[in-house]
Amino acid sequence: MNADQKMRQSTSASVYGARAGTGAGSGAGDGDPPGRVRRFWSERRVPAGIVALVVAAVSGLLLYDVAAVRSGRRAMRWRDWLADELAARPLDNAWMVAGAALLAALGVWMVVMAMAPGLRGLLPMRAPEPASEPGSGAGAEAAAAVRAGIDRTSAGLVLRDRAMEVPGVRSARVDVGRRRIKARALAHFRDLDEVRADLDAALHEGIRQLGLARSPALSVHVRRSAKSKG
Numbered sequence: 001m002n003a004d005q006k007m008r009q010s011t012s013a014s015v016y017g018a019r020a021g022t023g024a025g026s027g028a029g030d031g032d033p034p035g036r037v038r039r040f041w042s043e044r045r046v047p048a049g050i051v052a053l054v055v056a057a058v059s060g061l062l063l064y065d066v067a068a069v070r071s072g073r074r075a076m077r078w079r080d081w082l083a084d085e086l087a088a089r090p091l092d093n094a095w096m097v098a099g100a101a102l103l104a105a106l107g108v109w110m111v112v113m114a115m116a117p118g119l120r121g122l123l124p125m126r127a128p129e130p131a132s133e134p135g136s137g138a139g140a141e142a143a144a145a146v147r148a149g150i151d152r153t154s155a156g157l158v159l160r161d162r163a164m165e166v167p168g169v170r171s172a173r174v175d176v177g178r179r180r181i182k183a184r185a186l187a188h189f190r191d192l193d194e195v196r197a198d199l200d201a202a203l204h205e206g207i208r209q210l211g212l213a214r215s216p217a218l219s220v221h222v223r224r225s226a227k228s229k230g
Helices: 004-023 047-070 077-088 094-115 136-146 152-164 192-210
Strands: 122-124 150-152 167-176 180-187 217-224
Touching: 047 150, 136 192, 150 152, 152 180, 152 192, 167 192, 180 192, 192 217
Parallel strands: 180 217
Antiparallel strands: 122 150, 167 180
C-alpha cells in the first residue's frame, strides 16, 4: 500500500469515525424504525422523453399517411406491405404469434419499469428522530421531511475500511447489495475462526452505524492468503 492509498484510507476512516460518533449519540437502535421508509424514486426524465419522442414520431407518420390517403394520394409502401401481410397471414402463423408475444413482452416490461422505483444503487437511511423538547413542532416537521440515502459503493468502502481495522485481516472486499452484504477477507495471521468472529462483529457494528432503514443480511468469508500458507 503506497502513501496515497494510506492517506485516502485514513481520511475515509476518520470521516467514518466522526459520523459513527454522531450516530451513537442519537439513540438509534439495531432494528428498523417504526415508520416505513420508502425507497428513492427515479424521475426517469430521459427515458420518458425518448419514449414520448418515439410515440410522437410514429403517430405523426401514421397521421400524415392517413391524411395523404384521404386526399387521394397513394399510401406509403411500407403500410401497403404491412396491410397485405396482415391480411394474408392467418392468426396462428408463427410470425404473427412471435410478433404478438414480442409486443406483449415489451408492454409488460414497460409497465414493470414504470412501477419500479429505480435508483437501485441508493440505499435509504433512517429518518432523524424528532426532538422531544417543548415548542419544537417546526423542528419535528422539518426532521420528518428530511430523507437521507447512501450509495452502495460508498457503503462498501466504509465497511471495507472497518474490516481492515480487524487484526489479522490482510485485504478485504465488501459487496453491498440491497438485501445482502457479502464480505470476503484474506487473513495472514491469527486463527481463521477468531478473525471471522471479530470481522463479523465489526461489520455488524459498522452496518448499525450506517443508519440504514433496512438492515441487510451479512455473510462473511475468511480464508488464508497464499503467501501465509507457504
